[in-house]
Amino acid sequence: MVGRDGERARLSAFVRAPDGQALVLRGEAGVGKSTLLDLAARLAAEDGQSVVRATGVEAESGLPHAGLHQLLYPLLPTPDDLSSDNRPRDGRPSDDLCSDDLSSDGRPAGAPLLSAATRAAFDAAFGRSDGPPPPVMTLGIAVLDLLSWAAAKGRPLLLVLDDGQWLDGASAEVCGFVGRRLAGRPGVKLLVAVRADTPSRFDTAALPEAPIDALADADATRLLDLHHPELGRQLRGLVLEQAGGNPLALLELPAHLTTGPGDRATQDLLGLHGVPLPRRIQQIYAARLARLGDAVRAELLRGALDGSAARPGDGPAPVARYRMREVDEAVACGLLVVEPVTGEAAFRHPLVRSSVVQLATPDQRRSAHRVLAQLHREYPERRAIHLAAATVDPEEGVAADLEAAARSATRRGGARMAVSWLTRAAELSETRVDRSRRLGEAAYVAGQADHLGRARSLALAAAAPGADESPAAVLADSYLALYRDGEVRATHRRIVAAVERLRDSRDRPDREHPDHGPDQRPDQWLDRGTDEVLDRLVSLLLAVSQYAGNRAAWQRTHEVLAGLGDLATERAWMYGSTWSDVVRHGAGWSRRVERASAGLADQDPWDVTRLAVSAYHLDVLSPLRPYLERVVDRELDTGAMSSGIVMLHLVLLDQLALGQWDAAERTGHRALALATERGHGLFAHQTRAYLAQLAAVRGRTAEARELQAAVDAWARPRGVGFLTQVADAVGATAALGDGDYETAFLHAIGITAPGAFRPYAYQASRTLLDLVEAALHTGRAEQARAHALAARDAGLPDLSPRLALVTHGALAMTAEDDTEAAAHYARAQSHPAAERFPFELARIRLAHGIGLRRLQGAAAARLPLTQAAKAFDRLGAPAWAARAHAELRAAGVAPHTHPPAPLPLTWQERRVAELAAGGLTNKEIGEQMRLSPRTVSAHLYRAFPKLGITTRAALRDALTRISQPTPAP
Incomplete structure (x- = not known):
């Protein structure tokens, strides 16, 4: 190499560093990134490290996890790897991932080399099981586990990824996740090369980068003279001018000038002036390809369309690839290289592959795709890609195959790809x-x-x-x-x-x-x-x-x-009953929802979402939430975006019910950012409504009312009663937190009248406790009692566990004698699902303690009051906690200590927050800080809960309260 001393030194230090790390090489096509990757791989091999290589394939950029499969394939276990003594035959881990005696990394005999969760993640991601692909975090942790195990066998590991810009989005996300966490994991490094002029997920991966620039003039001249000393002064100057320091151009342009009549070649080259350099080099490759025989060009075309590696030595292929045969002619003219060990031919450079495809006629490409479709007959989605490109006239068999592949892709989070396949299937329908x-x-x-x-x-x-x-x-x-x-x-x-x-x-x-x-x-x-x-x-x-x-x-x-x-259908009646009026139509549906939830992996994402909405209305959402959390990232990335946002809403609601309020706030801000970015007014205001509910229970009354007003002003003129009911519920909860019981009562009766549950008002049963408490505190004991009895008579305890808890709580609060009150308090607090609803349970215990202190004395009240106070403290509901602690002090218990302050913002989070407080949009902030709008949104997503806010309007005041600035890095 010429003129790459700095890059060589950095790569040498990178490869030989003891700690794990990642590095991205970024430069234009032909600038020498692949050569530098070869250098790093060679240095690592000389240092005794294991090297695993992969190359991004443009044809597979839409297949989720295809690139990750290629990269990890040499490390993944397969059943065929086991010999009779349960040991790998070729040094790779087995599918059982166990050893018979002491393993090389010191684990005891028979111990699993990888956890069951890690194996399950890989099986789901790579289609070896029927489960849904795991989210980025789950799969990333599994990859880290696999890499740590591989490096623990005694040889450090270097992962080398070329053409990273062609990696599919799901794989790139996981690689970014892994790369950011390699620090502190000795023995594993990740080296990626991407083109500077092609957008990729690595642009926002926040990994260290090394720009690979064009050669300086002196170095370009030296490289040209070393390889083409025979050039005359005029041609030499022309090549240096046209190459612009690009090493590949310096090597290839002279060959173009010297293979034909000098004047003709020079005119061709000058005629390409102003054309991007990679296209100029492709023209040179095209000229060489034109001189090859038809049979050789056909072999090269099949290899190019099948994503054959741009360089040899990338290890065993994860799926069957077309193997180019009898291509010595292409090797001789410098288009292919041959791997000395395997004897397989590979393209010398990615631009050669592009040139092969561009030079082929449509008929030639279709013929090649037909061959490749037959090759991939056991891989339905890859087969669909080639079938779609191979067929011109309507053909029902091909259309049906494409339709089947589209359905499979939809259930694996590939809804966007499925649209293209279905459209193509329609074109081929007979x-x-x-x-x-x-x-x-x-x-x-x-x-x-x-x-x-x-x-x-x-x-x-x-x-x-x-x-x-x-x-x-x-x-x-x-x-x-x-x-x-x-x-x-x-x-x-x-x-x-x-x-x-x-x-x-x-x-x-x-x-x-x-x-x-x-x-x-x-x-x-x-x-x-x-x-x-x-x-x-x-x-x-x-x-x-x-x-x-x-x-x-x-x-x-x-x-x-x-x-x-x-x-x-039964599903239609299930949705119609549970979504409309659970009080009148919800009886008997819980078990059916549970049965329908047994096969979520075989259902389309929108069907899963609808089923989960029914589960929410019946308060049995928690068992479905792990599945929703696993698939939501997939749907937001390449799948059903609208279903993904609704899944976030459902996760938020379950987190809110379970008292996981910090997590709920993060989920809410994520959903709000997505809905706002996509222009979904309904979803955006629905998210604000849920964030308002969260702010209300946490005692952030001003924030809750600000969000409530925004939701109400948008929803009421449109007749979106679902959201206006939530707004009224927010008003009631916020007023209760402030001790403004009259206002709380007015909001509660805006949803339903006391003693009845307004038909088709889904918040009527959910605000049962709010109405009863507000009525009791405003001297409306008869109305409170009537409402509690109406809940009992409507059979609410049989509809859902939450309604059972609050109904018994309401009956206890309004009981006419101590015996009845004690019985209902006992039934509420001993309900098997009571702990799943900690906020409601704490409110009931607070009411119980207050009643006991007044009737039986301080000693009897201490246990329920202490339980309530601890619950409110843990939840982060300061207004309710203050009320409980006041009752505890009246019962003779010492005051509690305050929880520690939240963590400070990082420098970048604070800077983004300051710019947002100044009125800049995410796009404007990104332009100023050289970040993508999505990265800006992520910083705000992390900063809001640290500041204790949920809206941009509250940023300025929150930042003013911060007293300790974090120094810039």
């Missing part, structure tokens, strides 16, 4: 009906993936000429109107009309259709897609009715369900 059905499916998945504009265009394409408005168009437009604008009234009417039209057409299958064959029943073309579209329209109608939150909308929806007869 009948107009199948084409419309697949376009409608693509439109639906696009809407779930938050490509609402594309969903609309696909829906319009799905409609038959001159036909009524298609169901797909209704779905696409309704999602857009609901998510963006919160339009529930007109959307509800429009969906009802579409459902009834579809029902009528489904009930009259005697119409002829031009595409059904002679042996096909006239109604088969209608049955194939109608039921699924009908289910989706009904599910959306139920969602719109839930957000409308009024009696008229729900009654009309239930009429529609009843009118569907057998066409209404």
Whole structure:
């Protein structure tokens, strides 16, 4: 190498450093990144380190975890690796991951080399099990575990990744997660090369970088003279000018000038002046390719389209790849190199691979894709990629394969890719009906993936000429109107009309259709897609009715369900019963929800989300939450974005119920940032409503009321009763925290009148305790008692564990004699699920302690009061805690100590917060600090809970309160 002394020294220090670390080499194509990676790999091998290499493949950039699989493949266990004595035959770990005697890293005989959680994470991510792919953190921890084990065998490990810009998003996220945590893990290093002119996930990975610049003039001249001393002065000057210090150009341009007539080659080169350098080099490769025979070019094309490695020596392939044969001619002209050990040919440089594809005709590419589709027949998603590119004329078999691959991708978090495959499947459909059905499916998945504009265009394409408005168009437009604008009234009417039209057409299958064959029943073309579209329209109608939150909308929806007869599925009735009015229709659904939750991995993400919403209304969401937390990152990255945001809402609500309020606040800010960024007005204000609830229970009254006012002002004119009810509930809880019981009562009766539960007001049962407490403290004991009895008579204790807890609490607070009160307090506090709702339980214990102190004396009251005070302290509810401690002092117990102050902000978090407080947007902050808007959002996401706030409006005051500035790094 010439002119790379600084880079050589840095790589040498990097490779030989004892501590784990990561480094990203960034530079333009041809600047020498791959050569520097070769140097690092050689230095590591000479130092006795194990080297694992991988190359990003553009053709696989849409396949989740494909790049990670390639990188980790030499370390992953397979069943074939075991010999009869249960030891790896080739030095790699076995699938059982156990040794018969003392392992090389000192573990006892028979001990698992990797944990079951690590193995499960890899099996799920790489499709070796039926579970969903794990989130970034889970998989990243599993990778760290695997790397630590590999390095613990005695040889340090160097991971080398070339062309990192082509790595799929899921793999790049995990590599970034791992790279940021290698410090302090001796023996493992990660070296990545990416192109400076191609965006990639490594741009925001926050890993150390080393820019690889063009060579200085003197070094460029020296390199050219070493390799092409025969050049004349004029040509030499021309090459130096055109190469601009790019080493690959310095090596390749002279060959172009000397292989043909001098004047012609010079004119070609000058004619490319102003064209980006990589394209100029590709033109040179194209000239060499044009001189190859047809058979050799066909072999190179198959290898290029299959993502063959740009360089040799990358270890065993994780999946079957096309092996180029009889390509000596390409090796001789410098397009390929041969690995001396395996004898396999590989492309000399990624630009060679690009040139091969660009030079091929469409027919040649399609022919190559057909061969590769047959090669990958055991890998449905890879096969789908090649089938989609190989077929021109409609072919139902290929369309069906693409549709199946799209469904598989959707359930693995690849909804965005599924849209492309479904669209291509529609193009290859042999009948107009199948084409419309697949376009409608693509439109639906696009809407779930938050490509609402594309969903609309696909829906319009799905409609038959001159036909009524298609169901797909209704779905696409309704999602857009609901998510963006919160339009529930007109959307509800429009969906009802579409459902009834579809029902009528489904009930009259005697119409002829031009595409059904002679042996096909006239109604088969209608049955194939109608039921699924009908289910989706009904599910959306139920969602719109839930957000409308009024009696008229729900009654009309239930009429529609009843009118569907057998066409209404059990799921539809489950959602219609639990989402509408759990008091009147929720009985008996808990067990069915639990049964339906058994096979979540086999359900589409939107079906999982709807089921989880039912679980929330029945207060049995916690068992589903681990699954939601595992898949939410996947859906937000490449899957169903709207389902991912709703999953975040559900996780937040469960965290709020379980008293995990710090985590809930972080989840809420994440959901708010995503909803705001995507322009989802409904989801953004729904998140604000939940954050307002959180602020209210934590005693941050001003913040709660600010958020409440924003939600109410947006939702009330639109008739989004779901959110106006939450706003009223926030007002009641905040007023109770402040001791303003009259205001709390007024907010509570805005939801439902005392002694009754207003139909289809889902907050009516959830604010039972608020109304009772507010009524008792304002001298309305009769109304409080009537409300508690109404809860008992409505059977609330049988509907959900939370309703059982608060109903017995309300009955105890309003009991007419001490015996009845004691019995209900005992039933409330001994309920098996009571600890799952710590805030409500603490309120009941506080009321119990107050009653005992007044009736039986201080000694009897100390236990429930102490339990309540500790719970409020642990939760972070200072207003409620102060009330409990005041009662404790009255009972003769010493005051408590205050918890420690929160951690300070980092320098970067504080700087981002200061700019945000000054009114700058995330994009403007990113431009000033050279960060991406997503990174800015992440800093604010971490800073808000540290400052004890939930809105940007509160930043300035919160920053003013900070007294200890953190020094800049």
